Amino acid sequence: MQVLKKDANYQSYYSKDDFSLYLGDCIEILNSMPENFVDMIFADPPYFLSNGSFTCHAGRRVSVKKGNWDLGGGASANFDFHIEWLKACKRVLKQNGTIWISGTYHSIYQCGTALEINNYHILNDIAWFKPNAAPNLSCRFFTASHETLIWARKDKKGKHTFNYNLMRNGDWAEDSLKKEGLQMRSVWSIPTPKQSEKKFGKHPTQKPFNLLRRIILASTKEKDIILDPFAGSSTTGLAAVLNGRHFIGIDNEKSYLDLSIKRFENLKQTDEETALNKLFYKKANRLKLK
Numbered sequence: 001m002q003v004l005k006k007d008a009n010y011q012s013y014y015s016k017d018d019f020s021l022y023l024g025d026c027i028e029i030l031n032s033m034p035e036n037f038v039d040m041i042f043a044d045p046p047y048f049l050s051n052g053s054f055t056c057h058a059g060r061r062v063s064v065k066k067g068n069w070d071l072g073g074g075a076s077a078n079f080d081f082h083i084e085w086l087k088a089c090k091r092v093l094k095q096n097g098t099i100w101i102s103g104t105y106h107s108i109y110q111c112g113t114a115l116e117i118n119n120y121h122i123l124n125d126i127a128w129f130k131p132n133a134a135p136n137l138s139c140r141f142f143t144a145s146h147e148t149l150i151w152a153r154k155d156k157k158g159k160h161t162f163n164y165n166l167m168r169n170g171d172w173a174e175d176s177l178k179k180e181g182l183q184m185r186s187v188w189s190i191p192t193p194k195q196s197e198k199k200f201g202k203h204p205t206q207k208p209f210n211l212l213r214r215i216i217l218a219s220t221k222e223k224d225i226i227l228d229p230f231a232g233s234s235t236t237g238l239a240a241v242l243n244g245r246h247f248i249g250i251d252n253e254k255s256y257l258d259l260s261i262k263r264f265e266n267l268k269q270t271d272e273e274t275a276l277n278k279l280f281y282k283k284a285n286r287l288k289l290k
C-alpha cells in the first residue's frame with residue numbers, strides 16, 4: 001500500500017501485503033502523508049519515565065532506562081511534543097476516525113490535555129489492569145499495576161465505529177473481570193506480553209497482543225486502515241493484519257522495525273498462537289453480524 005505523496009522524501013522501509021513500515025520521525029512522516037485517509041490510530045508514545053530509577057524484572061533489580069527515546073526534555077518540551085504529534089495525527093485521520101493513546105501518569109495527563117487543545121472529542125478512558133505486574137522494590141509506594149488508554153474521536157460530530165455486540169458477547173477468556181454476556185466495561189484485565197510474543201527479540205515497552213486485538217476489534221471494521229506512529233515491535237500491526245485490517249507503522253529506530261518484520265513474517269507460519277487468533281477472528285466475525 002503506497003500512501004505517501006509522490007514528492008515525499010520518505011519511501012516505505014518495508015511493505016508487504018497489508019503491512020507497511022516507515023523509518024523516521026513520526027511528525028515529519030505523518031506530515032508527508034495525504035490528509036483524511038486513516039480510520040484508526042493507536043499511539044503508544046514515549047512515557048518519558050526513564051529517569052535513573054530502578055524496577056524489578058524477572059526477580060532482578062534493573063534500571064528503568066528504556067532507551068534515549070524515552071528520556072524526554074522536561075515537562076514543557078514533552079508537552080509540546082505531545083501537542084505536535086497529535087496535530088499531525090489529526091490531519092491524516094478520516095472525519096469519523098478515532099485515536100487511542102496509552103500511557104501512565106508520567107504522560108497520560110499531558111496527552112489528554114494535548115488532545116483537548118487539538119479539539120479531539122474524548123470517548124472513554126480505559127484502565128488496563130495488569131494482573132501480573134512486577135512488584136514494587138522500594139516498598140514505599142503502591143505497586144504500579146495499570147496503564148490508562150484514552151479513546152477519542154477526531155471530530156465531535158463524527159460517527160465512530162464501536163462493535164458493541166462483539167465487545168459484549170465475544171470470548172474474552174484472558175480477562176477475569178469480563179462477565180459473559182454483559183457489557184464490556186472500562187476496566188480491562190489483560191496480562192503483560194507472553195514469552196512467545198518475545199521470541200524474535202524484546203522491545204522494552206512491548207504491548208500484549210490481546211490488548212491490541214481488543215482495541216482493533218472494538219473500534220474498526222475489516223479493511224480499515226490502522227496507523228501506529230510509535231510502532232516499536234508492531235504489536236498493533238500483527239493484531240491488525242490477523243484481523244483483516246491494513247497497517248501502517250512508523251518508528252525512528254531501525255532495530256525495532258527489523259523486529260517488527262520478523263514478527264510479521266512469522267505470521268505465515270501456522271503456529272499455535274496464529275491458529276488460535278485465526279479461530280478467534282472467525283468467531284468475532286460471526287458475532288459482529290448478529
Ligand SMILES: C[S@@+](CC[C@H](N)C(=O)[O-])C[C@H]1O[C@@H](n2cnc3c(N)ncnc32)[C@H](O)[C@@H]1O
Pocket residue numbers: 024025026027044045046047069203205206207208229230231232233234235236250251252253256
Ligand atoms: C512505547 S514504545 C511503543 C511500543 C509498541 N507499542 C510495541 O508494542 O512494541 C514507543 C516507540 O516510539 C519510538 N519513537 C520515539 N520517538 C519517536 C518519534 N519522534 N518518531 C517515531 N518513533 C518514535 C521509539 O523508538 C519506541 O519504539
